[in-house]
Amino acid sequence: MPPLPTMTHSSSFLLPSSSPPAPPTGADAENAVSYAVVVLNQRLPRFAPLLWTRARLRVCADGGANRVFDGMPDLLPGEDPDEVRVRYKPDAIEGDMDSVRPEVKEYYSSLGTQIIDDSPDQDTTDLNKCISFITRNPPGPDNSNLFILVLGALGGRFDHEMGNINVLHRFSNTRIILLSDDSSIFLLPKTHSHEIHIERSVEGPHCGLIPMGAPSSSSTTTGLRWNLDNTSMNFGGLLSTSNIVEEEIVTVTSDSDLIWTISLRKHT
Amino acid sequence: MRICADGGANRIFDEMSQMTNDLDRNRYIPEIVEGDMDSIRPEVKRFYSSQGSKISDKSHNQETTDLHKCISSIRHRTPDHEKANLCVLVTGALGGRFDHEAANINVLYVFSDMRIVLLSDDCLIQLLPKTHHHEIYIESSVEGPHCGIFPIGAPSTSTTTTGLKWNLSDAEMRFGSMISTSNIVDSDKVTVQSDADLLWTISLRNLT
Numbered sequence: 001m002p003p004l005p006t007m008t009h010s011s012s013f014l015l016p017s018s019s020p021p022a023p024p025t026g027a028d029a030e031n032a033v034s035y036a037v038v039v040l041n042q043r044l045p046r047f048a049p050l051l052w053t054r055a056r057l058r059v060c061a062d063g064g065a066n067r068v069f070d071g072m073p074d075l076l077p078g079e080d081p082d083e084v085r086v087r088y089k090p091d092a093i094e095g096d097m098d099s100v101r102p103e104v105k106e107y108y109s110s111l112g113t114q115i116i117d118d119s120p121d122q123d124t125t126d127l128n129k130c131i132s133f134i135t136r137n138p139p140g141p142d143n144s145n146l147f148i149l150v151l152g153a154l155g156g157r158f159d160h161e162m163g164n165i166n167v168l169h170r171f172s173n174t175r176i177i178l179l180s181d182d183s184s185i186f187l188l189p190k191t192h193s194h195e196i197h198i199e200r201s202v203e204g205p206h207c208g209l210i211p212m213g214a215p216s217s218s219s220t221t222t223g224l225r226w227n228l229d230n231t232s233m234n235f236g237g238l239l240s241t242s243n244i245v246e247e248e249i250v251t252v253t254s255d256s257d258l259i260w261t262i263s264l265r266k267h268t
Numbered sequence: 269m270r271i272c273a274d275g276g277a278n279r280i281f282d283e284m285s286q287m288t289n290d291l292d293r294n295r296y297i298p299e300i301v302e303g304d305m306d307s308i309r310p311e312v313k314r315f316y317s318s319q320g321s322k323i324s325d326k327s328h329n330q331e332t333t334d335l336h337k338c339i340s341s342i343r344h345r346t347p348d349h350e351k352a353n354l355c356v357l358v359t360g361a362l363g364g365r366f367d368h369e370a371a372n373i374n375v376l377y378v379f380s381d382m383r384i385v386l387l388s389d390d391c392l393i394q395l396l397p398k399t400h401h402h403e404i405y406i407e408s409s410v411e412g413p414h415c416g417i418f419p420i421g422a423p424s425t426s427t428t429t430t431g432l433k434w435n436l437s438d439a440e441m442r443f444g445s446m447i448s449t450s451n452i453v454d455s456d457k458v459t460v461q462s463d464a465d466l467l468w469t470i471s472l473r474n475l476t
Binding site for chain 1: 333362363364365366367368370371373374377378380388390391393414415416418419420421422423442443444445447449450451465467469471
């Protein structure tokens with residue numbers, strides 16, 4: 001049986017802007033990585049300005065626009081709030097518009113933000129709609145190295161969180177990373193063998209591997225304190241949680257889609 | 269019975285009096301403080317110990333989470349004839365580090381014969397084991413209307429509900445395809461029957 005293709009992962013986008021991101025590895029070296037940011041309706045994590053600046057496309061899901069309007073000036077206290085708001089202007093606000101404040105919507109609309117008014121749709125969440133928008137309107141000519149960074153996807157209402165994790169499974173060919181102040185999570189599809197490059201200055205050491213949708217009868221890892229070795233994992237039994245990253249590269253192979261999670265360091 | 273899992277004791281010590289405007293910490297003494305004791309502040313541990321809390325130091329056992337230890341402890345201390353009527357209410361299990369949250373949700377599956385409810389300010393979650401037909405009585409003054417049902421851990425080939433705005437009728441659910449999020453409770457009673465263990469969640473109303 002041929003070996004699985006390798007997918008590499010890196011959180012270099014979390015590195016402070018004074019240090020350049022690590023040189024792209026493997027396939028990334030051919031095509032430069034680009035980022036899009038989606039902001040959902042929860043308090044902005046502390047690194048929101050950094051990621052926003054790195055991104056080429058920024059989309060707010062409905063009330064996420066309130067969070068950017070109110071929260072960006074708070075995260076940049078040394079600067080004039082009005083200037084911050086102009087600089088951190090979303091490219092689009094998408095959703096049914098029942099959470100975004102009218103004055104916030106008008107403010108951004110007058111600055112040129114695209115307002116996409118979708119009626120509520122029980123089959124797709126706000127995040128789903130934003131991901132669809134980004135894949136239909138990619139920031140560059142090439143989507144192959146686009147990473148979508150999502151803020152505000154974890155915590156809050158649990159059904160929203162589950163809907164957001166389901167988006168990772170539904171768009172398994174798209175690189176989507178859910179970020180909170182505490183954690184970063186993304187999908188490791190079973191179709192690939194994974195190399196996760198750890199940026200120790202901003203993430204770790206706590207990590208985990210979770211088979212959210214279906215049990216795994218065999219997962220194997222390297223680079224963790226408690227590695228899996230053809231180990232089975234399922235809800236009701238063993239999950240890899242409170243594990244510790246020990247090496248700069250963690251490898252994972254599994255017969256099931258897994259969610260990888262790693263803690264984010266407080267000074268990020 | 270009130271149990272604090274390790275640093276949960278710090279939370280009671282610091283926050284209960286703020287929330288109740290009651291400066292008397294003696295009214296909120298846990299019967300047990302349990303866990304590996306790497307988060308509880310020494311002065312908090314001393315205070316509760318002096319007030320009669322049993323300090324159950326399980327630091328030698330690194331295989332299980334603090335919540336797991338607490339649930340084991342509760343099960344162990346509950347007489348058999350009371351087990352069927354026992355409901356364990358857990359605060360602080362959601363949000364924060366995602367791997368902790370997943371481990372806490374796993375506790376619902378590991379102890380699937382116990383009623384355990386995980387609560388946050390925003391919502392509650394509870395396991396609906398596949399072994400039973402479920403009737404969920406909705407207290408609409410405190411919960412709802414947003415709800416959801418999720419096949420975490422394994423897909424469902426057939427789930428049927430009543431009482432929701434978008435009911436399921438012998439429906440398939442799995443991650444990667446359809447799961448029931450942003451549903452709405454449409455009745456005083458919701459029923460659920462499935463071939464898979466499901467997680468039920470309902471939003472909690474802001475009571476301020």
